[in-house]
Amino acid sequence: VTASRCDAEDNEHRLAGGCNPVGARPRNTNVVDAGAALLVGVREGDVEAFEAALAPVIDKAHRLATAMLHDAAAAEDAVQEASIKAWRKLDRLREGAEMGPWFLGIVANECRTTLRSRWRRSVGPLSGELGNPGGHGAMEAGIVASQDMLRALSSLRHGDRLVIALRFWLDMPVEEIAKVIGKSPAAAKATLYRAIERLRGHVEPRDRA
């Protein structure tokens, strides 16, 4: 494992204990071994290996789902459902592919499904949380500015909201975002740029008002 891989906080290698920044455990060649063996196990349907591979990305996945749904409970449900779908799609996890971006992509799709089903139930995307002062979310926290921003985010298209969440909340570099959304880094960069511009367009009129 090279230092640069560790510095990039590669999930699978961190999991294997090789990217410990405080050096509590020395970096050694077993790390590559463990990571490779882990993904072999995952692809072969080993639940234990699947769990070990999911562990480093589960928090990110939950944050992403929260950013997409603005509802902590729904976000948990989405991540659970995404876990089941990921398990069923293990044969599509290509050799050499990384578990983290692949799983975040599944979580994002699950969030889109959740939002669509809400819309079909005529609740409207995200309006339940934002319009209900007694519910959990921004109103409960009493943060009016945050409420405005959540409304602005919820008015964005799914793809725009996704890249904004990945970049602005999960601090992912463009190269990683590209892996999650299944585009080239250049295309991901353009998508992110357009999404930021649209978000800015939603926020600024309110600021002026």
Next chain:
Amino acid sequence: VIDDDTLQRRVREALDSVYRPAPGLLGRCIEAVERSRRRSLLRGPLAAAALAAAAVIVAVATLVHHQLSQGTLGPAASPAPSPAGLVFTIDADNQVAALDATTLQVRWRRPAAPSPSSGIAPGDLLQLSPDGATLWALPPADARGGTALHSFDAATGAAGKVIALSTGGGTIYRALAVDSRRDSLYAVGIDAAHIVVTTVDLRRGVVLSTAATRTLPSTPAVGLDLPSDAAVTPDGTRLYYSFGGADEDRAGIDWLTIGAGVLTPCTPAKPGAACIPGFVNRIAFSGDHLLTTDSVHPQHLVEMSADGAVLRTLGTGLGGGASDGVVVDSAHGTATLLGGCPALGGMAGIDLGTGQAHVLAAPAAAGNTPAPDQPCGVRAVALRSGLLAASRVVAGTATAGTPGTVELIDPATGRVVRQAVLRSEVVDVVGGAQPGS
């Protein structure tokens, strides 16, 4: 115009306001996956199973009718699932698991006890009953060892009896050995002043006796006087255990002669010393002889008579302290030694007839750790397939939550043929075909 940094700050504030941490989410996800997996396993073949069941019922009814009419119907035999194709592990989080001996996929996993209060060194903490049907685990409470035996159905993982070994007095147990002739298990431990051996009747699941077999010196030890391995001779006449820490004057191997309900300790040549002083590693047998390793560099395989007279000292080609044990293949007259991962690793095969050692995998160069494709590990065990299973523990002490690797090694070539990563580092391994120590 709002700049990007401000926009990002406001997005973060907004999303922070709706974010709630979800402790235990990973566990819930895995439970959901397990439920889904079980449902799909059932759903797919359900229709076919219904048809097959109908066919079986008809066939059985016909057979029963036929046998009744012939008067040949005896008691029905119900074959139990065989655990022979499994490898059993206990990890530093006190989770016991059964892995497929070919694929290393986890077949079942159960918590044996709460997590130990500290990291634990690999040790002799698992044994299979003589019939291979029950797995007995000694989950450590802390770095020293455990106080109770926990049993599991080897095939299904169903938890069974828990036997309290220690009834107080601070006795801590650290090594197990099974006596297949008597269906007994010996647990070797220490109290404040003695090494003690507790005998358990495996059939009834009760403690038969506890005997103090050695009085420890009252002076403080360098390290601990903990037992490290225990083994019953193939003919069932003796129980050997190794014990001791860094202080060689109070370390070595003792044996007990197994009589009818009595364990008779050996008499050391030097009062206070071990009967076979200086050897603290794992114990194996080759016919009537005892095999173990020394702790010098380069390391040797030492063959002794039953009473500890050194017969041969064979070079292994492995580094000092590299191997904590010997796996003997009696059928082929060979012994295999596996170097530890915190040391330089490597693997050697020794022809017990000629005494010739063949280095199958060279140890790593000084200052390095074994390469990923090079064998290393602790608690190596021979499987029915002919492969060895071992645990790669990267430090002297295994820690809960640090993913651990179990590997299968071809003893003929020294090649690592398969690896699997478990939640925590594994501190003992036994094979489904290897009851006894």
